[in-house]
Amino acid sequence: MVTALGSAGSWPAALATLAHDTRPAHRVTHRFQKPLAYACLALSMTLVGSYVALSKPLVTILPVFLLAWLRFGIAAIAMMAWLKKPPDEGPLDRRTWGLLFLESFLGNFMFSICMLFGVSMTSTLSAGVILSAIPAASALMGWYFLKERIGWRIWAAVALAVLGIALLALARSGPAAATQGLAQAPKDYPQALWGNLLLFGAVLCEAAYVVIGKRLSATVSPKRIAALINLNGFALCTPAGLYLAWHFDFGAVQVQWWLLLVFYALAASVWVVWLWMTGLKTIPATQAGVFTVMLPVAAAAIGILGFGEQFTQVQAIAFGLALISLLLATLPERRVHKSDQA
Numbered sequence: 526m527v528t529a530l531g532s533a534g535s536w537p538a539a540l541a542t543l544a545h546d547t548r549p550a551h552r553v554t555h556r557f558q559k560p561l562a563y564a565c566l567a568l569s570m571t572l573v574g575s576y577v578a579l580s581k582p583l584v585t586i587l588p589v590f591l592l593a594w595l596r597f598g599i600a601a602i603a604m605m606a607w608l609k610k611p612p613d614e615g616p617l618d619r620r621t622w623g624l625l626f627l628e629s630f631l632g633n634f635m636f637s638i639c640m641l642f643g644v645s646m647t648s649t650l651s652a653g654v655i656l657s658a659i660p661a662a663s664a665l666m667g668w669y670f671l672k673e674r675i676g677w678r679i680w681a682a683v684a685l686a687v688l689g690i691a692l693l694a695l696a697r698s699g700p701a702a703a704t705q706g707l708a709q710a711p712k713d714y715p716q717a718l719w720g721n722l723l724l725f726g727a728v729l730c731e732a733a734y735v736v737i738g739k740r741l742s743a744t745v746s747p748k749r750i751a752a753l754i755n756l757n758g759f760a761l762c763t764p765a766g767l768y769l770a771w772h773f774d775f776g777a778v779q780v781q782w783w784l785l786l787v788f789y790a791l792a793a794s795v796w797v798v799w800l801w802m803t804g805l806k807t808i809p810a811t812q813a814g815v816f817t818v819m820l821p822v823a824a825a826a827i828g829i830l831g832f833g834e835q836f837t838q839v840q841a842i843a844f845g846l847a848l849i850s851l852l853l854a855t856l857p858e859r860r861v862h863k864s865d866q867a
Contacts, residue, residue: 558807566804566816572792574823577640577652580789581832584645586782591773593637594766597759599787600794607752614746624741625750629757632734637758637793639727646720653824655724657847658686659817662732667810670736682853689846690725692839731817738802739810747802755794 583592610616617625644652661682668674741750805813 562804562807563816564804565800566808566813567819569797569800569804570816570819571823572797572800574653574656574820575827576789576792576797577644577656577820578824578827578831579785580641581644581828583782583785583789584641586778587786588769588773589638589641589645590762590765591769592641592786593634594759594762594770595786596637596790596793597633597755597762598766599790600755601752601759603791603795604748604752604755607748608756610749611746614749615744617745621741621744624737625745625753626757628734628737628741628750629754630761631730632737633754633758633794634761636727636730636734639723639730643720643723643727647717647724648828651717651721652724653822653828654843654847655690655721656728656731656820656824657844657850658683658690658725658728659731659735659820661686661850662728663735663810663817666732666736671810678853682850685846685850685853689843689850690721692843692846731820735810735813735817739805739813742802742805747799747806750802751795751798754798758794 580592587595640652643655661679664679665683668679738750745753801813804816
C-alpha cells in the first residue's frame with residue numbers, strides 16, 4: 526500500500542487508493558472494539574459504586590421508595606426518545622418482554638430497594654466489601670443458568686467472599702466514622718446485620734442483571750434496554766412513590782440534594798445501563814463480570830475520602846478477603862487455542 530501511495534502522484538489518487546483498500550480500516554476498528562467495550566464496562570461499574578456511596582446521604586433525607594420512584598421518573602423523562610424501536614431492530618417477542626421485566630425487577634427495582642435500605646443501615650465500607658462478591662455470584666449464576674463451566678478458582682473465590690461477609694455480619698461495631706451525621710456508622714448491631722443481608726440480596730440481583738443482560742443485548746439495542754427496564758422500575762415504584770410523595774414536604778429539601786438526586790437518577794438508570802449493555806454486545810458475560818470489581822472499589826473510596834470512614838481491623842480483614850476473592854474470580858485462565866494462533 527505504501528508503494529501505491531507513493532506512485533499515485535496526487536492526493537486524490539492516494540485517497541482513492543485508500544478507499545479501495547478496506548483492510549486497514551477494518552483492522553483499526555477491530556483493534557479498538559474490545560478496549561472501548563472494556564472502558565464502557567469499567568465506567569459503568571465505577572458509576573454504580575459511586576452512586577451506591579452517594580445514596581447514603583439521600584436515604585437520610587428521602588424515604589427509600591420515594592427516592593427510587595423519583596429516580597426512575599427523572600430517568601424516564603431523560604430517556605423518552607430511547608423508547609422508539611430502531612429501524613434495524615425486530616419486534617419484541619413474549620420471551621424478550623419477560624427477560625426485560627426480570628432485568629428491571631431484579632437489576633433495577635430489587636437492587637435499588639436492597640441497596641438503598643442496606644446502605645441506610647450500615648456503612649459504605651461494609652457495602653463495598655459485600656458488593657465485592659458480585660463477580661463470584663455472577664459466575665455461579667452463569668454456571669447454573671447458562672451452563673458455563675467454572676473451575677476451582679471460582680469456587681475458592683465464592684468461599685472467600687462468603688467468609689468476608691460472615692466477618693462483617695459477626696462484627697458488633699461498624700468502622701469508625703467522622704462525627705458528621707451523614708457519615709456516622711450505625712451502632713446498632715441488629716440493624717447493621719439486616720443492612721448487610723440486604724446488601725447481599727443486592728449482590729444476587731446484580732449477578733442476575735449481568736446474566737440476563739447478556740441475553741438481551743443480543744437482540745435489543747442498549748439505549749432501548751435502558752429505557753424499557755427503567756420504565757418497568759418506574760411502574761413498580763409508582764404506588765408507594767405516590768403515597769409517600771403525598772405526605773412528604775418537598776420544600777424542606779435543599780438545592781444541593783436535588784442536584785445529587787438528578788445525578789443519582791441519570792447515573793443509575795441512564796448512563797450505567799447504556800454503558801453496560803454497550804460493553805456486553807462485544808464482551809462475554811463471564812468476562813464482563815470482571816469489571817464489577819470497580820463497584821466495591823469506588824464505593825469504598827468514596828466512603829473513605831468523602832464520608833471520612835475508617836477501617837476497623839475486622840473490616841480490613843474482610844476487605845482483604847474480598848480482594849483475594851476478586852482476583853481469583855476475575856483473572857483470566859492461561860489457555861492457548863489453536864484458533865487464536867491462526
